[in-house]
Amino acid sequence: MASKVLVFCEIKKGKFKKGSLEALSEGKKIAAATGGGDVTAVVVGGSDAKDLASSLGQYGASRVLVASGDWLADWNSDAMTRAVVLAAKAEAPEVLFISATLDGKDLAPRVAAALDVSLGSDITGATVEDGRLVLTRPVYAGKTYVTLKLSGATQVVSVRPNSFTLETDGGDAAVEDLALDFSADDLKVKVISVEAAASEKPDLTEASRIVSGGRGMKGPEHFELLETLAEEIGATVGASRAVVDAGWRGHGDQVGQTGKTVSPNLYFAVGISGAIQHLAGMSTSKCIVAINKDKEAPIFKVADYGIVGDLFEVVPALTAEIKKIKG
Numbered sequence: 212m213a214s215k216v217l218v219f220c221e222i223k224k225g226k227f228k229k230g231s232l233e234a235l236s237e238g239k240k241i242a243a244a245t246g247g248g249d250v251t252a253v254v255v256g257g258s259d260a261k262d263l264a265s266s267l268g269q270y271g272a273s274r275v276l277v278a279s280g281d282w283l284a285d286w287n288s289d290a291m292t293r294a295v296v297l298a299a300k301a302e303a304p305e306v307l308f309i310s311a312t313l314d315g316k317d318l319a320p321r322v323a324a325a326l327d328v329s330l331g332s333d334i335t336g337a338t339v340e341d342g343r344l345v346l347t348r349p350v351y352a353g354k355t356y357v358t359l360k361l362s363g364a365t366q367v368v369s370v371r372p373n374s375f376t377l378e379t380d381g382g383d384a385a386v387e388d389l390a391l392d393f394s395a396d397d398l399k400v401k402v403i404s405v406e407a408a409a410s411e412k413p414d415l416t417e418a419s420r421i422v423s424g425g426r427g428m429k430g431p432e433h434f435e436l437l438e439t440l441a442e443e444i445g446a447t448v449g450a451s452r453a454v455v456d457a458g459w460r461g462h463g464d465q466v467g468q469t470g471k472t473v474s475p476n477l478y479f480a481v482g483i484s485g486a487i488q489h490l491a492g493m494s495t496s497k498c499i500v501a502i503n504k505d506k507e508a509p510i511f512k513v514a515d516y517g518i519v520g521d522l523f524e525v526v527p528a529l530t531a532e533i534k535k536i537k538g
C-alpha cells in the first residue's frame with residue numbers, strides 16, 4: 212500500500228534546516244518505494260514561514276501545511292508539539308519524519324508520545340521491505356547498528372542530519388494553511404528570550420565538513436591552525452571533550468557521547484586519540500582523516516586516511532597544499 216509521508220520542516224534564522232530538507236527528499240523516496248504515496252511537509256514558524264514554504268516542492272513535497280504568526284517565530288516545544296500532532300491527526304500518515312536537530316530531538320518523542328505511537332530515534336538508514344519501513348541506527352557508540360521495524364499505524368522517525376542525500380529535482384508544492392486549535396495563551400511554555408551564538412558557520416550537527424582538534428593541539432592559541440584549514444575547505448571547527456574541559460573551546464564545539472553527534476562527509480580528527488566516547492559522536496562520518504603522532508592511537512582504527520606525524524607540521528603543510536590546488 213502506498214505510504215503517506217509527513218515531514219516536519221524546521222525553520223531557523225529565516226531558512227529551512229538542511230536536515231529537514233534531507234528528510235523531505237528521503238520521504239519522497241520512501242513514498243515512491245511503497246508505490247507512490249503523498250509527501251506533505253508541515254511548517255510552523257513566524258510570519259515568513261508561508262513565503263518560505265513554497266520552496267519545499269523542489270525537495271519532494273507535493274503539499275505544504277503552514278501555521279505561521281509572530282508568536283510562533285521562536286522555537287517553543289509546546290507549540291511545535293501541538294501543531295505537529297494536529298497535522299499528524301489530520302493527515303494520518305504512515306510515516307512522520309523529523310530531522311534529529313537539537314530541537315527535532317526534543318520534538319520527536321513528544322509527538323510520538325502524544326500520538327501514542329512508536330518512535331525510531333536518530334535514524335541513519337531507511338529502506339522499504341514488503342511495503343514496510345526498515346530503519347537502521349547506530350548503537351553502542353557506533354560499534355554496531357540495529358535494524359528497526361516499528362509497529363503501529365503511524366511511525367515517528369527522527370533522522371540524523373547528513374545521513375540522507377538532498378535531492379532538488381522535485382516540482383511545485385501546494386501551500387495550505389494549517390488552522391491551529393490553540394493560541395499563545397494556551398501554551399504551558401513561554402519563550403522569554405533566545406540568545407543565539409554569533410557564529411556564521413553551520414552548526415556542527417549540520418556541517419558537511421568538520422575539522423576537530425584534541426588535546427594534542429596543546430593550547431587554545433593553536434586552534435588558529437585548524438580555523439585556517441577549515442576556512443580553506445569550508446568546514447566547521449569541532450573539539451574533543453578534553454579540549455572543552457580545559458576551557459580551550461566552548462561546549463557547543465564538543466563532539467562525542469556527551470557532546471554533539473555529527474555525520475559529515477569529511478571529518479578531520481587532529482591530535483585526538485579516538486576514545487570510545489569521542490567515536491560515539493563521529494564514527495558515522497563518511498570519510499575520516501586522522502592526524503596523530505602516535506601510530507597506535509585508536510582513532511586510526513576508524514580512519515579512512517591516517518597521517519602519522521606532528522600536527523604542527525602536517526596541518527600547515529596540508530593547508531598550504533590545498534591553497535595551492537585552489538589557486
Ligand SMILES: Cc1cc2nc3c(=O)[nH]c(=O)nc-3n(C[C@H](O)[C@H](O)[C@H](O)COP(=O)(O)OP(=O)(O)OC[C@H]3O[C@@H](n4cnc5c(N)ncnc54)[C@H](O)[C@@H]3O)c2cc1C
Nearest residue numbers: 425426427451452453467468469470482483484489504522
Ligand atoms: C562519561 C564520559 C563521557 C565522555 N564524553 C566525551 C565526549 O563527548 N567527547 C569526547 O571527545 N570525549 C569524551 N569523553 C572523554 C574521553 O574519554 C577522552 O578522555 C577524550 O576524548 C580525550 O580527548 P583527546 O583525544 O583530545 O585527548 P587525548 O586522549 O589526550 O589524546 C591526545 C592525542 O593527541 C596526540 N598528539 C599529541 N601531540 C600531538 C602532535 N604534536 N601531533 C599529533 N598528535 C599529537 C596524542 O598522540 C593523543 O593521541 C568522555 C568521557 C567520559 C567518562
